[in-house]
Each structure stands twice: as C-alpha cells, then as structure tokens.
Amino acid sequence: MNGTECWNVHPCRACRYNIDSSVEDESASFLAGGVKPHGQAYFPRIFFQKRLEEGGGLVTAGESSKSSDMLYSKASSSDTEEEHISASASDSRDFLPWVKAHVGIEGNEAADRAAKLAAAKSLVEVHLGIPQNTIRNQLKELLLTEWQNRWDDDEANGRFTHAIFPSVSRTRCIFNKYDIQAVTNHGLCPQFLRRFNLRNCSCRCGEDNHDGIHHYIFQCPLLGHLRRKIKNDTPLLAVLFHPALREEMRSLLKTVFSNEIDIFQED
Secondary structure, three states: OOEEEOOOOOHHHOEEEEOOOOOOOHHHEEEEOOOOHHHOEEOOEEEEEEEOHHHOOEEEEEEEHHHHHHHHOOOOOOOOOOOOEEOOOOOOOEEOOOOOOOOOOHHHHHHHHHHHHHHOOOOOOOOOOOOHHHHHHHHHHHHHHHHHHHHOOOOOOOHHHHHHOOOOOOOOOOOOHHHHHHHHOOOOOHHHHHHOOOOOEEEOOOOOOOOOHHHHHHHOHHHHHHOOOOOOOOOHHHHHHOHHHHHHHHHHHHHHHHOHHHHEEEO
16 A cells, blocks of 8 residues: 555554545545544644555655644644644654564565575576676686786796697697696706705706706607607697697607616706
C-alpha cells in the first residue's frame, strides 16, 4: 500500500483523521490516539510512515508541537468520529525514529532472501555486460604483454636465455635437465662453478676460457668422438628441436657429468 500514514504507539487505539476532507486519499490522512481530555486528542507526537513503491522500503518520520498544530488546524469535518487535534507543546522539534527493516516489508524481505541465497553459493556471479570469453581473452593479452615487457628488461635476470628465446610463450615448456642446462648455461661446467664460488676449476682442453655448457656441446675436443651430427655452427634452437641432435646433446652433457674428474682440472 502506497501513501503516508501515521501510527500511534498503540495502533488498536488509533483513529484516522483526514487533513483535507475534499481529498479522498489515504495519503492525506493520519492516525492519532491516546487520552482525550476535554474532548480533544492528546497526541504530542504524530508518526508518519511513507511506504515506497514496489515494496522498496519504509520511511518513518514525526512532527510535534507547532508544526503539527499548523498542519492539523486545516482539518474540518462533520464526521462525529473525527476530532480536532490540539498542540501539546510549544516547541517545534522534528525527529526520525528507527523502524524494523524486515517486518512486513515485502521488498526488504525479498532482498533478504536473495542475499541469503547468494551467500550460500560457492561462486560469486558477476554480470559485466560482456561475454566471459571476451574478458578472458583480453586478460590473457594483458598478461602476455606484461610478461613480455618484463622479459625484455635488460636489467632482469635470464639474459642468456633471452638471447635464445626473445619472445615469451605459454606453450614452451622445457623440463629435461640437460635441455635446461643448454638454454640457461646453469649446470655442471667450470664457468658455472666459478661464478657461484663452488669450485675454482677449468676444462682440461684449455681451448676456451669461458668453458660454459655450450663449450661441451659444440667445441670441446675431449668430446669430439661423441659429436657426430652437431657442428660448431649449428644453431642451438636446431639442436633443441631436432630429435637426433637433441639426443646427441644430452649424451654429451651426460658424459661430462659422468667423467667430471677427467674433464675438469683444479686451478
């Protein structure tokens, strides 16, 4: 029900009064109750309730004293059940009392039920107005762009690997330990051992002062008898992606691991 009504503390004793008898509208009426000394209703404070449309909520306010007296002085009716309202105080204070939010208010009760139903769900439903696939693809593009920017940072780690794989990829996955050594230059070689202060050693061949992982894949003469397909100028990517070359590379590094004492020398 839409309209403005006022409620006494005891609704069973309340009577409805029309502010303007010419208007047949419940919103132009109020309720008052209480004792009636000398034929007048003693109602120091009259409460107004405004029910929002479509059950959206309930707002309650009140007036007292001069402001209410000025408003209700317009009341005029011959109905014997209606009586004039007299002011009970000399001040004009307005107040806004609290009203229970979910008692009898269908809109609030429906909102409460919807909130409880949503709280019981394991996933939160988010409606953004665009397809989920579009959002997913845009997020992937943003992540790849950020990843590429970080990978291209000259101050970042991994510059050796960056020279081999300058572009990031979600599908590239290297898990073999010898392949990882080949693309990172981190593994069992004198250069790596010296860099991290693990051992002060070098290759016995003496032909390469760097003696990193690639030295044993492409150059070291101590492993020349095992190097049949890999040449000194063979690109590393060709070695990694060609099955026969890749197996030969792994065999070379496995030999270094198994014959470390014979290949490395202490400085």
